[in-house]
Structures are given as structure tokens and as C-alpha cells.
Amino acid sequence: MAASLNNDDIIEELKLRREPAWSLSDHPNLIRAASVTVFLALWEIYGRRTDPLLLTYPTAVLRAALQLIWSGELLRQLLVSLASLAAGFGASLVLGVGLGLMMGRSRLAEAALEPHVNGLYATPQVALTPLLMMWFGLGFSVKVVIIFLFAFFPILINTASGVKNVSASMVEVGRAYMASERQVLLKVVFPAALPFIMAGVRLAVGRGLVGMIVAELFTAITGLGAMLTLYGNLFETAKMFVVIIVLGLLGVGLIQATQWLERRMARWKETERATQ
Amino acid sequence: MLQVRHLSKVFFEQNDPRKPGLVALYDISLSVRKNEFVSLLGPSGCGKTTLIRIVAGLLPADRGEVLVNGKPVTSPGRERCMVFQQFGLLPWRTVLGNVEFGLEIEGVAREERREVSRKYLDLVGLKGFEDYYPHQISGGMQQRVGIARALSKKPDILLMDEPFGAVDAQTREQLQEELLKIWAKTDTTVIFVTHSIDESIYLSDRVVVMHSRPGCIKEEVVVDLPRPRWEGDIKADPRFAQLRARIRESLRA
Ligand SMILES: Nc1ncnc2c1ncn2[C@@H]1O[C@H](COP(=O)(O)OP(=O)(O)OP(=O)(O)O)[C@@H](O)[C@H]1O
Numbered sequence: 247m248a249a250s251l252n253n254d255d256i257i258e259e260l261k262l263r264r265e266p267a268w269s270l271s272d273h274p275n276l277i278r279a280a281s282v283t284v285f286l287a288l289w290e291i292y293g294r295r296t297d298p299l300l301l302t303y304p305t306a307v308l309r310a311a312l313q314l315i316w317s318g319e320l321l322r323q324l325l326v327s328l329a330s331l332a333a334g335f336g337a338s339l340v341l342g343v344g345l346g347l348m349m350g351r352s353r354l355a356e357a358a359l360e361p362h363v364n365g366l367y368a369t370p371q372v373a374l375t376p377l378l379m380m381w382f383g384l385g386f387s388v389k390v391v392i393i394f395l396f397a398f399f400p401i402l403i404n405t406a407s408g409v410k411n412v413s414a415s416m417v418e419v420g421r422a423y424m425a426s427e428r429q430v431l432l433k434v435v436f437p438a439a440l441p442f443i444m445a446g447v448r449l450a451v452g453r454g455l456v457g458m459i460v461a462e463l464f465t466a467i468t469g470l471g472a473m474l475t476l477y478g479n480l481f482e483t484a485k486m487f488v489v490i491i492v493l494g495l496l497g498v499g500l501i502q503a504t505q506w507l508e509r510r511m512a513r514w515k516e517t518e519r520a521t522q
Numbered sequence: 523m524l525q526v527r528h529l530s531k532v533f534f535e536q537n538d539p540r541k542p543g544l545v546a547l548y549d550i551s552l553s554v555r556k557n558e559f560v561s562l563l564g565p566s567g568c569g570k571t572t573l574i575r576i577v578a579g580l581l582p583a584d585r586g587e588v589l590v591n592g593k594p595v596t597s598p599g600r601e602r603c604m605v606f607q608q609f610g611l612l613p614w615r616t617v618l619g620n621v622e623f624g625l626e627i628e629g630v631a632r633e634e635r636r637e638v639s640r641k642y643l644d645l646v647g648l649k650g651f652e653d654y655y656p657h658q659i660s661g662g663m664q665q666r667v668g669i670a671r672a673l674s675k676k677p678d679i680l681l682m683d684e685p686f687g688a689v690d691a692q693t694r695e696q697l698q699e700e701l702l703k704i705w706a707k708t709d710t711t712v713i714f715v716t717h718s719i720d721e722s723i724y725l726s727d728r729v730v731v732m733h734s735r736p737g738c739i740k741e742e743v744v745v746d747l748p749r750p751r752w753e754g755d756i757k758a759d760p761r762f763a764q765l766r767a768r769i770r771e772s773l774r775a
Pocket residue numbers: 533534544546565566567568569570571572573607
């Protein structure tokens with residue numbers, strides 16, 4: 247028997263350390279890159295043979311992208327879109343979490359707000375757009391309102407149900423240690439509901455992006471959505487693709503950002519997840 | 523110090539008094555002196571947790587009252603602190619963060635509460651686990667975090683609901699001794715819920731034996747064994763055996 251039962255020594259003794267064999271499945275990035283390259287190549291070949299009004303091809307899109315970047319148009323419209331997205335999304339975050347906490351904590355608030363929330367949420371928000379344009383015009387404010395309406399409900403509903411799911415015994419711990427109602431809310435209820443809230447936020451990001459494009463397609467004055475309408479009317483397919491790709495990247499970036507935030511804020515959950 | 527007078531508690535289905543109800547506590551009267559160590563002993567479901575929650579001010583009584591220093595209890599108070607049977611840890615806080623919770627609510631400055639919390643973690647044998655999350659440590663360790671959190675508040679009345687239920691026998695003995703030492707040094711009053719006859723005798727000045735359905739007090743047994751009890755082998759004392767037999771008898775009856 248060994249003189250001391252050292253953990254690392256036992257692992258050595260059992261000869262469990264070895265270099266794993268090289269395997270393609272350990273290198274998903276390689277597969278991803280290959281997959282994308284093949285896709286782009288096929289698109290290029292097929293696209294060059296098709297009517298340029300209907301479909302374009304990657305190199306043409308790249309040329310159009312450089313043009314739009316060079317002229318400054320893309321950046322300008324992107325910033326306009328992002329500004330309305332930030333304002334609308336910010337408002338839905340603040341109001342969604344705030345009202346959600348109220349609805350989850352107080353039956354009175356829940357009963358009072360529920361019919362309005364359910365009614366508005368069930369109505370397809372796109373249907374409100376023409377009406378909102380009459381009320382708020384065609385400028386910045388109508389876009390903010392539409393984005394707000396798209397993003398608000400998932401945050402509100404998830405926050406409220408997250409708060410309702412906080413176990414009574416957790417709140418009891420807060421009360422036992424003399425926490426005020428405000429402290430219970432901030433130090434017990436909010437962190438306990440945070441995973442729910444973040445799931446709502448992630449949904450809301452996607453919906454906010456949809457709201458932004460809907461608003462800009464309807465108003466068609468500024469922003470990425472307006473660019474889409476413009477180049478669609480001019481049959482400049484490559485430029486439309488540039489905008490679509492930018493929107494896609496924006497979506498991916500925003501979702502990644504929320505997932506990163508989610509992981510940071512729910513670090514305590516990371517190691518507890520059942521799936522790997 | 524602490525008086526419980528004719529306390530009764532009924533739980534109705536869905537909190538609706540028209541529905542069938544269950545008498546959890548019936549006509550409980552108990553009085554505890556300052557610096558006394560009292561154990562509540564009784565079968566599962568006899569209302570020990572319910573009683574201790576009412577004393578903590580977490581649950582209203584239906585009849586009767588609880589007085590602390592002559593004043594009726596209606597809500598939790600700074601002089602009372604509770605160790606929860608289910609530990610009551612906040613899963614998003616680290617071990618250290620959980621111990622700090624009570625002091626943080628009280629508004630103690632960060633540095634100070636860190637220091638105090640570390641001291642109590644050390645006391646319950648959890649040095650080095652400060653940055654773990656509750657789900658990363660064992661049940662017995664979680665329970666000790668809850669104990670450290672309550673002790674860090676230095677309450678006048680310590681309410682402990684089966685605080686050593688999840689720890690192993692050795693650690694349990696250590697913690698019992700630690701608790702007795704803290705209790706001897708301060709003038710804390712302790713109400714201690716347990717299932718173990720030996721534990722109740724070893725720790726207490728008085729053992730309150732309860733029976734269930736309805737939850738009533740059957741008998742109070744005074745434990746007049748000398749203190750300190752951690753010196754020598756008190757459990758081998760013939761008086762200890764007598765008390766054990768008597769309490770076992772009382773539980774059975
Ligand atoms: N919140 C509640 N709602 C309804 N019934 C309850 C509630 N809390 C406790 N009871 C009932 O009251 C009785 C006493 O419960 P209590 O938790 O006080 O028992 P206990 O003595 O602490 O048991 P154990 O030793 O298993 O912890 C049980 O029959 C239980 O079903």
C-alpha cells in the first residue's frame with residue numbers, strides 16, 4: 247500500500263492520464279467554417295446563373311456592402327435604428343420589470359392589470375401600427391412606441407410569473423432577518439426571479455428587433471427598414487441583402503449579449519444545470 | 523423572558539376556514555427564563571416547527587399569545603433569530619454571502635460583516651468554503667451555514683429548528699459542544715427543536731415533550747445535570763440514563 251493516499255498520485259497510479267486521440271468531433275469550429283464556405287461557394291455559383299433581380303451572389307453583396315459602408319449610409323441608418331431600439335427596449339425593460347414585480351407581489355395589482363395585459367398581449371401588435379402612426383406620426387417616437395409594445399410583454403409576463411414562483415420559505419427567511427418590504431423585494435424576490443426575468447429579456451430582444459423593422463418598413467423614412475424599402479423599390483437586390491445580413495448580425499450579437507449577461511447574473515445556476 | 527400563553531393554531535385547507543382544518547397546536551403554554559436552554563421534543567408532525575415559527579413572529583397564532591419581555595410578538599424582531607429546519611439559504615449567494623445576509627439587512631458595513639461572518643464560518647468548521655454556492659456543499663454543511671448566519675446576529679433568543687438534523691454524528695457532537703460554549707459565554711436563551719432524546723438531555727435545562735394531533739405539551743422534564751457538560755462523559759452518568767428512560771416513557775405514553 248502507498249505510504250500516503252495522495253489524490254494525484256492515485257490518478258497516476260491508475261494510469262488514467264493520456265493524450266486523447268485527435269477527432270473531428272472535438273473541433274466543431276473546423277466543421278462550422280467548412281460548412282459556411284461550402285454554402286457560400288454554392289450560392290456564388292448558383293447566384294451568378296440566376297436573374298440578378300431575384301437573387302444575387304456573395305461577391306456582389308460584398309461589393310454593395312463596401313459601397314454602403316464607404317458612403318456612410320449604412321452606419322448612419324444603423325445608428326438611427328439602434329437609437330430607437332435602445333429607447334424602446336430600455337423603456338420596456340424598466341416598465342416590464344417594475345410592473346412585473348408589482349403584479350407578482352400584489353394580488354390587487356395583478357387583478358387590476360391582468361385584463362389589460364392579456365388583451366393587449368393577445369392582439370397582434372402589428373395590427374396597432376397604423377393606429378400608432380396616426381397618433382405618433384412617422385418619426386422617432388412612433389418607432390420607440392412600437393418597439394416598446396413588441397418587447398414589453400415578454401418581460402412583464404416573465405417577471406410576474408418569476409416573482410410568483412419565488413418560494414414562500416425564501417421570503418420568510420428575509421422576513422425572519424427583519425428585511426423591510428423593499429429589502430425583501432431587492433435582496434430576495436428579485437434575485438430569485440432573475441433567471442425568469444432574463445429568459446423574458448431574451449425573448450424581448452428578438453421581438454424588439456422585429457418591432458423595429460416593422461416600424462421602419464411602415465414609416466419608411468429612416469433606419470435599416472427604410473433602406474430595405476428603398477432598395478427593394480429600386481430592385482437593388484445586393485444592397486437589400488446587405489441590410490438583411492446586418493440585421494441578422496445585429497440579432498445574433500444582441501442575443502449573444504443577453505446570453506452572456508444571463509450567464510453572468512445567474513452564475514450560481516451554471517454548475518447546477520442538469521444538462522452539460 | 524419568553525412566555526407562550528394558551529397558544530392554538532389551526533391550518534385550514536387552502537387557508538379557507540370553511541374547509542376542513544387540522545389542529546397543529548392546541549392550548550400550548552410555556553415559559554422560558556432568560557439564559558435558559560429549552561428543548562422541544564416530539565414525534566414528526568406534532569407542531570414543533572409551527573410553534574417555533576409563531577414564536578419567531580413568522581406565523582400568526584389563532585388563539586393565545588407569545589410575549590417577549592412582556593411585549594406581545596406580532597412580527598420578527600431583532601432580539602430573536604431563527605435557524606431553519608430546511609436551512610433557508612439563498613441559492614444565488616455564496617456561503618459567505620449567506621452568512622452576511624442578516625448583518626447586511628441590519629446595515630452593518632461591508633468590511634465588518636465580512637469579518638464577523640468569517641469568524642462564525644470558522645466556528646462551524648466551514649473555513650475555506652466561503653466562495654462555494656449552497657448547491658456545491660453537502661446538506662450538513664448547508665445546515666451549518668444557516669447556524670453561522672443566526673449566530674452572527676448574536677440574538678437574545680436563538681430559535682433552532684432541528685439545527686443538527688443533517689450533520690453526521692461526529693460533527694454533531696462538535697457542534698453541540700460549540701453551541702454550549704457560546705451559550706455559556708453569552709446570555710442567550712435557546713429554544714431547540716430536536717428528535718434526539720440524548721441531544722435534548724445533553725444540551726438542555728428543560729425538555730418539553732410534545733405529542734401530536736393535536737399538538738400539545740405532554741410533560742416538562744427538568745434536566746439537573748451539572749454543567750459544563752462537555753467535560754467528562756456525561757452520557758455515562760446514571761442520572762443521564764434515568765432521564766433518558768423517563769423521557770422515552772413520556773414520549774410513548
Ligand atoms: N403551512 C401549513 N399549511 C398547512 N398545514 C401545515 C402547515 N405547516 C404545518 N402544517 C401541519 O401542521 C402539523 C405540524 O407541522 P410542523 O411542521 O409544525 O411539525 P413538526 O413537529 O415540525 O414536524 P417535523 O419533526 O417533521 O419537522 C403537520 O400536520 C403539518 O401538516
